[in-house]
Amino acid sequence: MGHHIGFDIAHLLAGSMLVLSFVLLHQDRITAVLNIFALQAIVLSLAVAWQAVLQDAPHLLVTAGIALTAKGIVIPAALHRIVRRLGIHREIEEVIGAGPTMLTGLGLVVLSILLVMPAGRNVSILVREDLAFALAVILLGLLMMITRRNAVTQIIGFMSLENGLVLAATGAKGMPLVVEFSVAFSILIAFIVFGVFVFRIRERFDTVDVGALDRFRGERGEQG
Amino acid sequence: MAMIFDLLAQAAQMALVLVLAPLVVGVMRKVKARLLRRIGPPIWQFYIDLWKLAHKEVVLAPNASWLYRTAPYVIFATTWVGAALIPTYATNLMFSWSADLIAIVALLAAGRFALALAGMDVGSAFGGIGSSREMMIASLAEPAMLLIVFTVALIAGTTQLSGIAEIFGGAGVGLRVSLGLAMVAFILVAIAENARIPVDNPATHLELTMVHEAMVLEYSGRHLAMIEAAAALKLVFYFSLFSCLFLPFGMATADKGTDALVLGFGSYLAKIFLLAALLPIGETAVAKMRVFRVPIFLGGAFAAGALAVFLLFVSRSF
Numbered sequence A: 001m002g003h004h005i006g007f008d009i010a011h012l013l014a015g016s017m018l019v020l021s022f023v024l025l026h027q028d029r030i031t032a033v034l035n036i037f038a039l040q041a042i043v044l045s046l047a048v049a050w051q052a053v054l055q056d057a058p059h060l061l062v063t064a065g066i067a068l069t070a071k072g073i074v075i076p077a078a079l080h081r082i083v084r085r086l087g088i089h090r091e092i093e094e095v096i097g098a099g100p101t102m103l104t105g106l107g108l109v110v111l112s113i114l115l116v117m118p119a120g121r122n123v124s125i126l127v128r129e130d131l132a133f134a135l136a137v138i139l140l141g142l143l144m145m146i147t148r149r150n151a152v153t154q155i156i157g158f159m160s161l162e163n164g165l166v167l168a169a170t171g172a173k174g175m176p177l178v179v180e181f182s183v184a185f186s187i188l189i190a191f192i193v194f195g196v197f198v199f200r201i202r203e204r205f206d207t208v209d210v211g212a213l214d215r216f217r218g219e220r221g222e223q224g
Numbered sequence B: 001m002a003m004i005f006d007l008l009a010q011a012a013q014m015a016l017v018l019v020l021a022p023l024v025v026g027v028m029r030k031v032k033a034r035l036l037r038r039i040g041p042p043i044w045q046f047y048i049d050l051w052k053l054a055h056k057e058v059v060l061a062p063n064a065s066w067l068y069r070t071a072p073y074v075i076f077a078t079t080w081v082g083a084a085l086i087p088t089y090a091t092n093l094m095f096s097w098s099a100d101l102i103a104i105v106a107l108l109a110a111g112r113f114a115l116a117l118a119g120m121d122v123g124s125a126f127g128g129i130g131s132s133r134e135m136m137i138a139s140l141a142e143p144a145m146l147l148i149v150f151t152v153a154l155i156a157g158t159t160q161l162s163g164i165a166e167i168f169g170g171a172g173v174g175l176r177v178s179l180g181l182a183m184v185a186f187i188l189v190a191i192a193e194n195a196r197i198p199v200d201n202p203a204t205h206l207e208l209t210m211v212h213e214a215m216v217l218e219y220s221g222r223h224l225a226m227i228e229a230a231a232a233l234k235l236v237f238y239f240s241l242f243s244c245l246f247l248p249f250g251m252a253t254a255d256k257g258t259d260a261l262v263l264g265f266g267s268y269l270a271k272i273f274l275l276a277a278l279l280p281i282g283e284t285a286v287a288k289m290r291v292f293r294v295p296i297f298l299g300g301a302f303a304a305g306a307l308a309v310f311l312l313f314v315s316r317s318f
Helices: A005-026 A030-055 A059-086 A098-119 A125-147 A151-171 A177-205 A211-216 B002-035 B045-054 B066-085 B101-121 B125-156 B161-169 B177-193 B221-246 B258-285 B291-315
Strands: none
Touching: A005 A030, A005 A098, A005 A125, A005 A151, A005 B177, A005 B291, A030 A059, A030 A151, A059 A151, A059 A177, A098 A125, A098 B291, A125 A151, A125 B291, A151 A177, A177 A211, B002 B045, B002 B066, B002 B221, B002 B258, B045 B221, B066 B101, B066 B221, B101 B125, B101 B161, B101 B221, B125 B161, B125 B177, B125 B291, B161 B221, B177 B221, B177 B291, B221 B258
16 A cells, blocks of 8 residues: 555545535535534634645645635635624524435535546546546535525525635645735635625515515516 | 454454344443433343343234234344454454445345334234335435445555455554545434434334334334344444444454454454444433434435545545
């Protein structure tokens, strides 16, 4: 067996992120979703920090720090506040078909593995694996945005998608720090926009269920 | 001489699981009772119960067929053979070549088939509902179990339990996310298969949601003793399989000297009683779920098992 401990730990951290994506997909309580998202961000920062050690690239430690403070602490705390102010922190969201969603998620994991396998023939096994995991996390984040109806959990889906992007970017050698800064910045801006947006939806429709928007746009016939 | 020693080692294994099973149940009941701030029965109570049941008169329904009378012995035999073939204190015992992981799981499935048939034999409504639910749980648990088998077999390169335990006990495997996922899936499957909370409640007869107890409701006397003993053996089976796959440390492998055997016995007993203490703690912390939530519970096990297999393919070097 040609495995060494560096590979094992990278494998463990990236795999844990994927598992946490599945937990996010399965969880239906909003506060639990927020906590799991924070945990995923913390695991992401650990994975990035480990990549910094493996690749001997200290600037990745800055990336890890950004991921930890912004997505592990600040954004979950702010979302907790929003959820509390909206009065939906006890709400249980009806996930549409937990079983089919999980099966679709497994299908997406297979898809990303099949995609990365031929593309990454010439790179090291570590990079290939990181890419496959990252692509799966991205696709699962997209799936979460599609299947959820609550605006707050849709935001979490988007943020978790971004976690996958960072994982992919750090797995490849030599990502410039400026890219990471701009991504982190745009995420923060996006978060502020989302926050305002959620309150606007709430004001207009008395709910954060985005199903209400369909009727407003005339996509669903007026009932009654 | 060596042959006699091998036979003795195998016989010791068979006797060990049989003698240990009621004690494990007793320990679990005691731990659970203490967690609920009750004193609880003494830990050897289950031996006394079995002795009492074995000497009681058998009450048979007038329309019970031969199947109803033979099923308890079939269930007991399949479970005992299965439990005796798992390496517990030493690997490569005399008969361990005769069944690999898949065959052992199939043995248990045969026992469950007999139990479901027996539940429907007398024609009472409770037996029928118990059998149908047992089959529903089995049809969901077995795909997950197979995925766990695939994961373990792909990593170890063999389905022989002795080989798996020796490979996993060595240093070559390293940290594997797949094994962690397989372990989670195995715990979920084991909870469902042994009719523990949150899937089923082993301590009650009077609930509309019961599964295992509903099937054996009509049994009495020595038949009931056989079924109860088989249930205890099944628990020891899953504990042994868990410690063989995921905690294979301290087993006597190649050299079967006295020191190695004593260490093997000691570590096996420690592992089993550790698991027997942990399971009631977990059970006390959760509430029983509705029967129709069980597919979601076992779907989680299936997803974890499938993910474990997929992840193996990513990290496999081409």
